[in-house]
Amino acid sequence: MLQTTNEMMEGEGPTARQKDVLDAVLRLLVEEGDRLTMTAVARRASCSKETLYKWFGDRDGLLTATVQWQASKVRVPPVDRQGLDLASLAASLERFASDWLRVISSDTSIALNRVAVVHAGSDKRDLGAIVLERGRFALGRRLKPVLEAGSEAGLLEFDDAETAFRTFFGLVARDVQIRLLLGDRLELTDAEIDGDAARATQQFLALHGAKTGPAAP
Amino acid sequence: MLQTTNEMMEGEGPTARQKDVLDAVLRLLVEEGDRLTMTAVARRASCSKETLYKWFGDRDGLLTATVQWQASKVRVPPVDRQGLDLASLAASLERFASDWLRVISSDTSIALNRVAVVHAGSDKRDLGAIVLERGRFALGRRLKPVLEAGSEAGLLEFDDAETAFRTFFGLVARDVQIRLLLGDRLELTDAEIDGDAARATQQFLALHGAKTGPAAP
DNA sequence: GCCGAACCGTAACGTACGGTACGGCCCTTT
DNA sequence: AAAGGGCCGTACCGTACGTTACGGTTCGGC
Secondary structure, X not given: OOOOOOOOOOOOOOOHHHHHHHXXXXXXXXXXXXXXXXXXXXXXXXXXXXXXXXXHOOHHHHHHHHHHHHHHHOOOOOOOOOOOOHHHHHHHHHHHHHHHHHHHOOHHHHHHHHHHHHXXXXXXXXXXXXXXXXXXXXXXXXXXXXXXXXXXXXXXXXXXXXXXHHHHHXXXXXXXXXXXXXXXXOOOOHXXXXXXXHHHHHHHHHHHEOOOOOOOO | OOOOOOOOOOOOOOOHHHHHHHHHXXXXXXXXXXXXXXXXXXXXXXXXXXXXXXXXXXXXXXXXXXXXXXXXXXXOOOOOOOOOOHHHHHHHHXXXXXXXXXXXXXXXXXXXXXXXXXXXXXXXXXXXHHHHHHHHHHHHHHHHHHHHHHHHOOOEOOOOHHHHHHHHHHHHHOOHHHHHHOOOOXXXXXXXXXXXXXXXXXXXXXXXXXXXXXXXX
């Protein structure tokens, strides 16, 4: 085992130049999928392969750094806790839903999920774990406080926030992600995404909204 | 371009011996993921590589034949149309849900979906298309008549059967498939699957069940 | 009992690609 | 201005694997 320098491991974030390289990897990943080669990365990023190996250790290290770099860019916006009426709660949920749909239907996300799925099929489960942690689970951590605030405010009713979140997740994502990963061209427009987000939110509220007594017609 | 014999293309189904080979590929795919090599297949199936290439053309042909072979084995049972009361409808839906969860959480399905996702990332979209066609879309084709029968019987209410199906799909699958593909070990027990199927069915009925008037306590 | 076809096992070929080595350029430091 | 480190470009190495080729074996048909 050679004593490689391998900066980037356990260090503070990537330098500006390294970020450029990682962005190049992202672009190549979208274009080439897992056929991406180190040579192609070096050419696209205008750097030498030697530098790639010095910075990232090996191909997996480069991929891992890329996934983390992208994950660090996707930042789910925090929710303002003030408005606790039904309208603002619904608005928050709808916002989450449309943001999430936009993320999972982006070319970058699809490409990244693909490589993570590939690696999960090998021994290394790292990439899949990172993608899950910064994607699905990060979303859950963000959304749960919102759900619980809604519950405490008497707007929502559920036994378990985790289960409620998974229901919401299912209503939002449905078959979109698996279809995209399997190559189905879904071409979601902004309008469709917003419509789906609204539908999912209404369905979720129908399932978990507090009963306010029957509204007579 | 050599004139290979390439049986299996556009022919009637595989012979018994070929089925044995394809089953060996399935087992290897579960064990090795996409690291599966032609040499390993030949060894495991006790056949020569020459035969593999003669029968299946090339590596992709072998994988395609394998996906189709597995797809031909997963046969969604038809639904008995007779019982049109709410209980039997719910039972049908629940049956679909648990069957589907069992399929997507099986090792074979995960492995197959992984290779299909990989290939969808390349140019070839064949495998992904096959998996979608025989999986997600086949399920939709089976379930829609059930939903429409429920609608005609006044048990369900929805505008569009496709949209209703996707809602059901989302309620059943939630985040299970993507988590499994990304390497999350979910280890669903039969009891959990049945419970999830029942929950999804109840939620779907709550959203799309016909209003029978408020049941006074 | 012989013939040919199908098939097994394995060796060999070609290539693509991960990883390494090296010469030259630029830029900072003194 | 000289020195040295960091990095680019590229040539190179080793290997894994898809694909092909070939000798030996089994088996059904006559």
